Amino acid sequence: MDTTSQAVSPRQLAWLRDELPRWQAQGLVTGEHAALILDQYRAVRRAGLARLTLYLGAAFVGVGVIWLVAANLDQLPPLVRFLVVTAFWLGATAVAEVLGSRSAAGDGPASPTTGAARGLAALAFGAVVFQAAQSLQVPAYEPALVGVWAAGALLYAYAVRGVAPLLVGLVAGLVWLLWHVAENGGSGLGVVLALTVAAAAAAGAAVLQERFAPAEFAAPWRAVGAVLALSGLFAAAVPDVTAGDFAPDRLSWVALALGVALALAAAGLSRGEARLEPLVALAIALVAAGLVLWDPGTRAGDRVGLEDWLHAGVSITAYVGAATCVAVLGIQRSSQRLTYLALAALVVFTTFQSFAVFAQIIEGAWLFVVLGLVFLGSGYLFDRARRELTEAVAA
């Protein structure tokens, strides 16, 4: 096997083979150079179905182990149950490490088996946390347990530079954030600030990952930032979300300050257009907070006042602007995931706002006709905007 060439997908190699003659014709490279460039790469077919099966298997086993913890198998004493689950976690970590060493010894693409094993180890760590808490009768519905699971999974992800445990950590972290905020937020403003400032921090983490390795962590952080920013702005646009009872404790203020500091530091440390990402996310946080603090207060019964319409108009404009930013980011980063996320967010937001606004003045079948027209209109405009953005970004 040629160990000096770089392994790429057959599609990438086919693209290079198509491009090289064109570069030769343009005089950019000679025939000899083209051959040398081509020798630098070799096609390695990635096992897509095998990868999917492996990751699904790891997810099923991991969730199953957590489910077994929840089943509270009293055939084993609590301490033995904890030791069994801990041994399983350490075993999964050790197996992942052995597989990772073998994969690193070769020069092929990262092995999906290693990724699946690492994902399983990250899920199994959650089982350890929950089993420890169950064995020690820690009171139920404690969000800190999910927070510890997320922290442990992220720690492991950075130690092994594994994307699978990073995804586990980010999802668990999202669950913890939403749970913690819902339980302790106390007010709509608290929830909106937590979501949008966390979004800015995640956007900052994404650009920092690009600047400093591992760069493959940037995409998951960026996706989390986009989900949080759009969710936070969505919540801010809901008319009933207000700043009443907003009284965060000291820890919440510290967390908010750290989030803002991380976003600003990331903007300072990154280069070029990347520095805009955390700054735009911070701007979204400010707009979201402003929308919550702006209470039209003119609603009397079912009547909608002029200021309510104005509030709704500004909310929609801000949301369309934020979704457009995410779509542009998706085009810039060649991430269809982000573009689809922006579209999905816009559809959900439009539906919600349509019900909130039109349902008060239109009834029955006409509501569906109007909603359908709103969908057709927004879909057409988004598709057109996406095409124009793609051309503008490519230019």
Next chain:
Amino acid sequence: MNAPTSRPARVAGAALLQLALVAGVVSGQLSARLTGDEYTLRVEPLDPIDPFRGAYVTLDYPDLAATNDGIAGEPGDLYLPLVADGEVWAAGTPTRARPADGPYLACDDRDWRVECGIESWFLPQDDAAELEDAIRDGDVVARVRVDDRGHAALVAVTVR
């Protein structure tokens, strides 16, 4: 790459830190179990299921402060001194300042309810239903270990 920063070393370090996180999140109960003394309290049932840890019985303690009604001071840390009341223990006058000596329970009343970390008893679902019936019918007590910082851990729930 030198040995201390090799991947096995990083993985081992990460695993140790992960174990420390687990120990940290259960530190109150762990400390109470390992270093605390045991007290017996009367209990009443409530119920349901935790998505990650399964069925449990929510316990109410009639001899402790259930809510912060009538307790002076801003909600936050709350300490319940334990006073012997026959075969069981009950709460004396709640205080916002940590008592100079024990035994006492370190609790939290930021929500309306006073929580001392001993409100849930996890057990298989069938057993949970049986225990609830037993608690409704009989005189059930909880054995709780309490360390010198007021951390409490449920050790057993039994019918007297």
